[in-house]
Amino acid sequence: MFFKKSSHKPVLPGFGLSMGFTTFYLSLLVFLPLSALVLKSFELDWAGFVKVVASERAIASYQLTFGSSFIAALINLVFGLLVAWVLVRYTFPGKKIIDALVDLPFALPTAVAGIALTAIYAPNGWIGQYFYQWGIKIAYTPIGVTLALVFIGLPFVVRTVQPVLEDLEQELEEAAASLGANRLQIFCRVIFPALIPSLLTGFALAFARAIGEYGSVVFISGNMPFRTEITPLLIMSRLEEFDYAGAAALGTVMLLISFILLLLINALQHWSQQRHGGGR
DSSP states (O other): OOOOOOOOOOSSOOHHHHHHHHHHHHIIIIIHHHHHHHHHHTTSOHHHHHHHHTSHHHHHHHHHHHHHHHHHHHHHHHHHHHHHHHHHHOOOTTHHHHHHHHTHHHHSOHHHHHHHHHHHHSTTSTTHHHHHHTTOOOTTSHHHHHHHHHHHHHHHHHHHHHHHHHHSOHHHHHHHHHTTOOHHHHIIIIIHHHHHHHHHHHHHHHHHHHHTOOHHHHHHSOOOTTTTOOHHHHHHHHHHTTOHHHHHHHHHHHHHHHHHHHHHHHHHHHHHHHHHHHTO
8 A cells, every 4th residue: 555645835934944044033133132242241351340240239239139030920920820810710890801901011111110109109109108107118128129020020920821721621620529629639739730830931931021120110119229229220320330341241140140040940840841741
């Protein structure tokens, strides 16, 4: 019996052409600008580089930037899952409005978000005044920085988890319930393992977005060195002083730390997919 070779052509171009275009596109928009950033920092000698990136002011900005970004991403991980769960599993009046509001941080200019958050959470703001009466200051503190990062990062988790929740087969939950599993067991053993890869992806996106945030944070932070100054603002200060090599050095450090952290998160996500996906 003879089989005729299929003459069907792929819709997209072959691997060579696609790979060449992908490499060219990434090189032009990603690799070349990042390489230029690193090469610009080489204008400093090693002593000058260390003096810029390891100063007390720079280290304080690293701690605030990456610490607040990590905490904000963790908060979004919890509440993003909760928001996605409500939007997928429940029907209620105004659901479409709330679903649209989730995307508002995507469309809202970050400067506008910063001004709005400052007006609300300042010591004399609508909400901040009540916290201030109890000795809790939100705006112009690391708390305000974290709050702004939570605001801009929430949609990344919600929109990453929501499609996965929609595709989950509720028959699996019903089967687990028929076998005697309670609600907590169903969530921990049936639902949550399937959500882990998407949760890690949402966490990584929210974390990466928070690291590079500038507009919303610059208003609510107060920009006090050693206390509420983020690294992007310190880089802008270097640029305003025409210290381009120093700004590039700080950017190189942020690039290196961000790449390592995102690489670890992606490795954890790959391990989770292999573990939970391979066991099915």
